[in-house]
Amino acid sequence: MSSYVQVLGALPDLAKGLWVTLELTVLSAVTSFIVGHLIWWLRGRATPFWRGLGHLYVSLMRGVPSIVQLFIVFFSLPLIGLGGKPLLAAVLAIGLNSAAYVAEILRANYRSLPHGQSEASYALGLSAFQLWWYVSSPQVLRNSLPALVNEFTLVVKTTPLASVVAVTELTYAGQLVIARTFEATPVLMVVVAGYLLVCWPTLKLARGLERRFNRARSH
Amino acid sequence: MDWSAIVDNAPDLAVGLGLTLRLALVSACAALAFGAVLAWALQKGQPWLQGTVRAYIDFILGLPMLVLIYLLFFILPEYGITLSSPVVGVTALTLYYGPYMGELLRAAFAGIPRGQYEASAALGLRPFQALRHVLLKQALPVVLPPSVGLLIGLIKDTALLSVVGVEEFMYAAKQAISTSYAPLEIYLVVAIAYWLITLLLDSAAGCIERRLNRHRIA
Numbered sequence: 051m052s053s054y055v056q057v058l059g060a061l062p063d064l065a066k067g068l069w070v071t072l073e074l075t076v077l078s079a080v081t082s083f084i085v086g087h088l089i090w091w092l093r094g095r096a097t098p099f100w101r102g103l104g105h106l107y108v109s110l111m112r113g114v115p116s117i118v119q120l121f122i123v124f125f126s127l128p129l130i131g132l133g134g135k136p137l138l139a140a141v142l143a144i145g146l147n148s149a150a151y152v153a154e155i156l157r158a159n160y161r162s163l164p165h166g167q168s169e170a171s172y173a174l175g176l177s178a179f180q181l182w183w184y185v186s187s188p189q190v191l192r193n194s195l196p197a198l199v200n201e202f203t204l205v206v207k208t209t210p211l212a213s214v215v216a217v218t219e220l221t222y223a224g225q226l227v228i229a230r231t232f233e234a235t236p237v238l239m240v241v242v243a244g245y246l247l248v249c250w251p252t253l254k255l256a257r258g259l260e261r262r263f264n265r266a267r268s269h
Numbered sequence: 270m271d272w273s274a275i276v277d278n279a280p281d282l283a284v285g286l287g288l289t290l291r292l293a294l295v296s297a298c299a300a301l302a303f304g305a306v307l308a309w310a311l312q313k314g315q316p317w318l319q320g321t322v323r324a325y326i327d328f329i330l331g332l333p334m335l336v337l338i339y340l341l342f343f344i345l346p347e348y349g350i351t352l353s354s355p356v357v358g359v360t361a362l363t364l365y366y367g368p369y370m371g372e373l374l375r376a377a378f379a380g381i382p383r384g385q386y387e388a389s390a391a392l393g394l395r396p397f398q399a400l401r402h403v404l405l406k407q408a409l410p411v412v413l414p415p416s417v418g419l420l421i422g423l424i425k426d427t428a429l430l431s432v433v434g435v436e437e438f439m440y441a442a443k444q445a446i447s448t449s450y451a452p453l454e455i456y457l458v459v460a461i462a463y464w465l466i467t468l469l470l471d472s473a474a475g476c477i478e479r480r481l482n483r484h485r486i487a
Contacts, residue, residue: 112421113467114460115428117439122460125452203331210335214432221336234343241336249331 057236060227064237067223068244074140074209074219075248079202081145086152093157104153111150117211119143124215140212148205155201159193160186196263199256203249220244271451275458278445282455285441286462292355292437293424296362300423301416303363304370311375326368334426337361342433358430358437366423373415377408410481417474421467428463438462 092104111119120143127139163186171181191198213222224241228234275282310322329337338361345352352360381404389399431439442459446452 109468110460110464113464115425115439115463117428117431118456118460118463121452122456125456129453207333210333211429213335221333221339225339228343235347238336238340238343242332242340245333245336246328246331250327253330 054233054236056231057227057233057240060231060237061240063223063227064220064240064244067218067220067241068248070217070223071206071209071219071221071244072248074137074144074212074217075202075206077141078144078148078209079205081141082148082152082201082205083198085146085149086156089149089153090156090160093153094160108150108153111147116143116147116208117214119147120211120215136212136215136217139215140209140217144205144208144211147208148201151201151204152198155194155197156190159190159197162193163189193263196256196259199252199259203252203256206245206248206252271449271454274445274449274451274454278441278449278455281445282438282441282459285436285438288355288436289424289427289438290466292358292362292427292430292435293420296359296366296427297420297423299359299363300366300370300419303367304372304374307367307371308375308378311371312378326371329365329368332365334361334365335429335432337365338429338433354430354433354435358427358433358435361430362423362426365426366419369419370416373412373419374408377411378404380411381407410478413474413478413481417470421470424466424470425463 089104089107092100092107095101095104120140123143123146124136124139127133127135127142132138167185168181171185176184209219210221212219213225216222218226220241224237227237231237307322307326310318314322338358341357341361341364342354345357385403385407386399389403394402427435427437428439430437431443434440438459442455445455449455
């Protein structure tokens with residue numbers, strides 16, 4: 051029983067790890083949202099070069115394992131004088147990877163908008179930015195919401211990767227406790243519970259939004 | 270940049286890549302079979318079985334792949350189950366991708382009109398014959414594109430097995446880095462190799478898709 055007391059004593063460490071996981075998730079998700087918009091914009095350019103660049107970005111992010119991407123970012127950062135920052139490397143790697151998927155989500159929903167809208171906006175004399183800000187963006191974001199929430203849970207599930215560059219998020223915190231107490235089963239149970247605690251409500255939210263949107267569309 | 274590190278370690282990297290491809294192939298087949306069982310259980314199983322399967326799927330959907338790998342690697346030995354690390358790796362991938370594959374199969378078969386099942390029965394086809402001659406031909410074009418996406422995800426996730434010492438591509442890369450200390454060069458080459466595999470799969474899937482849909486009028 052003493053082993054369980056040891057694990058109980060490690061709970062604050064695990065809670066701290068869960069907090070770092072949440073920080074990592076939010077920072078990565080924000081990065082992903084911003085860069086995702088940029089890539090979406092690139093892929094809509096008329097110039098084949100920029101469009102191709104956007105396409106290449108998505109293809110590379112989709113085709114290379116996240117753990118390889120993380121190591122590439124981790125070993126590239128020192129080249130621009132940002133060495134020894136594992137959290138930054140993790141946020142960039144996870145965020146830039148997810149950005150490709152966010153860009154695809156936004157693009158798919160943008161393409162489902164009726165073409166007449168942009169024609170009407172030009173006829174009304176709206177600039178390209180005004181068209182995006184007042185007309186397209188609100189609809190695209192609203193329609194993308196279920197898929198974006200789903201993408202958020204995928205980001206949560208990618209964060210354990212940060213443990214391989216020694217960011218003390220939930221998984222790595224768990225490993226440290228296991229190394230100290232030699233109690234793998236109870237510690238891993240707590241770690242699993244931590245992830246389910248974050249993922250289940252978000253997954254439920256995504257499903258609820260999807261159902262609501264489908265209902266709205268069928269009326 | 271020190272590209273000689275690549276040339277020196279090319280044979281070891283190739284061996285690692287070979288294991289990655291074999292791991293992915295075995296896991297993909299196992300996940301397909303497991304997914305089919307899950308889909309069948311959700312459709313035809315007793316209520317208790319359906320409940321169990323649903324709980325299992327929810328469990329997997331909320332769990333990071335890396336944590337599942339650690340679960341199997343740390344907990345199985347505590348209960349006296351010691352398997353070789355590639356076997357545990359294949360098990361982890363199968364357990365993780367089964368539910369996703371099952372969901373694709375379920376959706377595809379649910380999309381086939383009810384009348385097709387009834388017509389097959391009326392023609393006296395046995396369940397297996399109906400599956401082979403009527404249902405599979407309609408489900409396959411629906412299942413194929415998203416399952417290629419899953420397969421790509423599965424291949425990428427084999428790289429995670431390197432953290433528990435499965436000697437696949439990523440592990441070979443780490444070994445090469447520890448002797449040459451040229452991390453960026455080696456990881457870039459590894460990234461390109463994974464990327465090429467993805468491109469190859471995507472184009473192969475495109476060909477098969479066109480062939481499966483060749484009877485349709487464009």
